[in-house]
Amino acid sequence: MSDHATTSMTGGDHAVDIDKHVRIYITVFVALMVLTIVTVAVSRFHLPVPIAVTVALIVAIIKGSLVACYFMHLISEKKLIYAVLAVTAFFFVALMVLPVVTVHDGFWIH
């Protein structure tokens, strides 16, 4: 089956391009593993909750960005997809911020 359907996608430059991609995937994989160890190691220090939350979220955001940028190819995507994600990000941030600002006395809700 494989030989039968060799595609025209494997042109010279294209194949080199994919090889470059594969090297990036391996690098990202190593980075994600290291950051997973960092996340678990930091939690062992039992830092005060605000600091622990901040560190955990920063590491998670870095890991998530690596997955989105390289595995999901967002680093080089078309404008329309960025536009869709910008709208999504706006509403996502609103979703996250609304509960936080409404539970603290003296801000929006008294």
Next chain:
Amino acid sequence: MDIPYTVEIRRDTGLTNGKIGIWLFLASEVMLFGALFASYILIRTGAPSWPRGDTMLDVPLATLNTIVLISSSVTMVMAWASLMRGRFGTFRIYMGGTILLGFVFLIVKYFEYSAHFHEGALPHTNNFLAIYYTLTGLHGLHVFGGMVVNAYFWGPGAKLWKTNPTWFTNRVEHSGLFWHFVDLVWIFLFPTLYLL
């Protein structure tokens, strides 16, 4: 009727229909998980006290599952890269590995859940467990859904490779986007539920 723009690029969007479709779907998924995360923040910040996740949950098993899911993202993207190189045999190996890793993730999750059930730690026990089961349960369903789609492309769906390899490659890329999203959600669930 055939679906238009599965291989050729639509001029106004600059994308295939499948690509824009999967991203719109993922946008809706962001809002679904976002609403539950917001609920988690609201319940936690409103609670007089909240347990640390590692006092109630199994961190080593969850760390193992994090490694499993990240590895499955790599095998998924390698499956797509194999098709881009025209190597169907390698694609089958990587895609098979992705499905297998998904299966390992769900088995580990089963052991976690069954240990909680034996201890009597059920969704109605407290708010922490309620949000834990809701978020990880929904995530587990996504893992299962992704496995079903990937299994289709590994098995019967792979026939398309013979007749239209570019379309098949695009389909695998799109199922990969979903799979990476599921990995991404776990990257946030793991520290926020288990470690804080």
